[in-house]
Amino acid sequence: MSDALTLLSGDGSVASTALNEAGEFNKPTDGLRSRVAYAAAHVAPVAWADNTPGQPAEIDWDATLAFRRNVYSWGLGVADAMDTAQRNMGLDAAAVRELIARSAQVAREEGGSVAVGVNTDHLDEPDVSLQQIIDGYRHQLHHAEEHGAVPVLMASRHLARAAASAEDYRRVYREVLGDATTPVVLHWLGTAFDPQLAGYFGSTDWREASDVVVEIITEHTAKIAGLKMSLLDADAEVSVRERLSEGVRMFTGDDFNYVGLIGGADTPDADQPERSPGTMRTHSDALLGAFAALAPVASAAIQALDAGDPARYLELLQPTQALSRQVFAVPTFYYKTGVAFLAWLNGHQPAFQMVGGLHSARSLRHLSEIVRLANDARALEKPDLAAERWHSLLRLNGVDA
Numbered sequence: 001m002s003d004a005l006t007l008l009s010g011d012g013s014v015a016s017t018a019l020n021e022a023g024e025f026n027k028p029t030d031g032l033r034s035r036v037a038y039a040a041a042h043v044a045p046v047a048w049a050d051n052t053p054g055q056p057a058e059i060d061w062d063a064t065l066a067f068r069r070n071v072y073s074w075g076l077g078v079a080d081a082m083d084t085a086q087r088n089m090g091l092d093a094a095a096v097r098e099l100i101a102r103s104a105q106v107a108r109e110e111g112g113s114v115a116v117g118v119n120t121d122h123l124d125e126p127d128v129s130l131q132q133i134i135d136g137y138r139h140q141l142h143h144a145e146e147h148g149a150v151p152v153l154m155a156s157r158h159l160a161r162a163a164a165s166a167e168d169y170r171r172v173y174r175e176v177l178g179d180a181t182t183p184v185v186l187h188w189l190g191t192a193f194d195p196q197l198a199g200y201f202g203s204t205d206w207r208e209a210s211d212v213v214v215e216i217i218t219e220h221t222a223k224i225a226g227l228k229m230s231l232l233d234a235d236a237e238v239s240v241r242e243r244l245s246e247g248v249r250m251f252t253g254d255d256f257n258y259v260g261l262i263g264g265a266d267t268p269d270a271d272q273p274e275r276s277p278g279t280m281r282t283h284s285d286a287l288l289g290a291f292a293a294l295a296p297v298a299s300a301a302i303q304a305l306d307a308g309d310p311a312r313y314l315e316l317l318q319p320t321q322a323l324s325r326q327v328f329a330v331p332t333f334y335y336k337t338g339v340a341f342l343a344w345l346n347g348h349q350p351a352f353q354m355v356g357g358l359h360s361a362r363s364l365r366h367l368s369e370i371v372r373l374a375n376d377a378r379a380l381e382k383p384d385l386a387a388e389r390w391h392s393l394l395r396l397n398g399v400d401a
Contacts, residue, residue: 005375005387006394006401008368014399019387023316023378025300028075034305035262035283036249037298038077038115039291040084041068042339043091043099047351057086057095057355064099065106067292067348072112074299076291078103082117082152083193084289086336090356093122097143104147115150115185115287120158130168133158137176141184150225151184152287153177157196166202166212173216183225185251185287188213190231192332206236214243221245228253228287232332234261241281251287255328255335259317262286262302267310289335290324293342294379323373326366334361338370342379345371345386352393364397 004016044067045051049058068078080103081087081096091099100116107114120128120136128136133156144151153176163169177184188209191198201209217224227244229237230253238261241250252261260267264283291298297320304312327338337358344352352359371390373379380386394401 005371006391006399007372008365008394008399010365012365014401017372017375019383020375020378020380022381022383023297023300025296026303027073028299028303032075032299032302032306034266035285035302036077036251037262037286037291037302038079038113038251038288039071039295039298040079040082040287040289041071041292042289042336042343043085043095043355044340044343044349045353045355047353051353051355051359052357053090055356056092057090059095059099059355060349061102063349065102067343068103068106069110070348071292071295072107072110074295075302076295076299077113077115078107079115079152079287080117080149082154082187083189083333084292084336084339085117086355086358087117087119087154088121088157088194089333089336090354090358095355096122100144100149101147104149108148113150115152116144116147117154117187118144118151118184119154120156123158126158127161128158130159130162130172133162134172134175137172138179141176141180145181151180151182152187152228153184154187155189155194155197155200157194160197160200163202169201169212170216174219177216177220177223180223183223185226185228186213186217186224187228187253188230189253190233192232192330193230194333206231206233207239210236210240210243213240217248218245221248224248226251226285230254232256232328237261237284241284244281250281250284252284253287253289255288255290255324256321258284258286258288258290258324259314259321263305263310263313263317266305267314289339290320290327293327293339294320294324294377296381297377297379319377320379323370323377323379326369326373329366334358337362338367341367341370342374345374345389346381347385352389364394364399367393
């Protein structure tokens with residue numbers, strides 16, 4: 001085993017740190033019980049394909065689907081064809097449909113739960129009518145339902161452009177939900193992830209927008225399994241969580257603050273917002289891109305909650321939060337690069353390549369900090385392989401490692 005990692009310092013010089021052993025984590029034998037947790041998975045492209053901006057995605061199906069099987073083996077669900085899989089950032093409409101079909105088949109084979117993104121991104125024109133948006137959502141919703149996946153109604157760029165008021169959002173969601181034949185998850189994605197979604201649900205003030213979200217959920221509770229909230233604002237999430245209808249889960253998409261939000265009342269020592277006295281909702285469940293990079297650690301932490309050991313949960317998961325904050329650092333929408341980078345380091349894909357050329361979206365120094373923090377958090381599944389691959393990338397870029 002290698003005994004050291006070469007890292008880049010802020011001035012471009014190199015420094016060495018000890019390479020930690022892999023964490024000793026056990027896969028669950030009977031699933032996870034105390035939390036529902038989905039890892040939002042990425043896609044691996046064919047390494048020799050034309051992975052440049054604007055080109056159709058050529059997916060390495062063997063690596064992409066094997067990654068999902070690995071996630072299931074840790075007791076987590078898979079959230080697929082969502083922003084982590086580069087929706088609106090390289091994954092074209094044809095690739096989306098095929099990914100959903102293939103991923104749903106893997107879920108059936110593995111006995112896992114898969115939730116898939118439903119959007120309007122197959123529409124060719126940037127500016128369309130509300131009716132076209134409704135029909136676009138329905139088109140993708142039916143495809144998800146046909147494959148037995150949990151639909152996630154993603155925030156639509158088309159709707160963000162077309163909506164003139166909160167009532168337009170109410171109308172679109174009312175008609176789409178009315179057509180759903182299985183409970184769906186709503187997705188509220190903040191501008192840190194996609195600046196084109198500013199003012200979603202009718203306001204740039206999350207308090208006003210949350211009133212609309214809660215109204216939609218209250219009106220259609222029987223059709224809604226949960227709300228995935230990705231505003232990177234723990235106070236906002238807890239506020240909305242406490243207002244959700246009975247039976248509707250809050251799936252945290254807060255990759256900055258998930259430790260306290262998921263731990264909730266079981267982990268009073270964790271950094272988390274205060275809850276209202278007497279609230280019945282004491283934690284969030286999870287639908288996180290971070291968990292795609294942290295499946296073994298995330299699984300072990302939730303297993304600790306299952307065993308009534310919140311101290312162990314914090315011991316395992318708290319160190320990952322600094323890593324996640326680095327992966328999701330501004331500009332946050334390039335976090336996919338960090339997820340794919342860690343998948344490569346951990347041996348889940350043969351090359352550090354991404355559709356649309358997005359592997360070039362982060363600097364070498366940024367990646368070096370990811371390596372350091374992943375090493376600290378015991379998130380390098382095969383430390384020797386990770387060190388070998390990282391050092392090869394340094395040498396390719398003229399850094400002596």
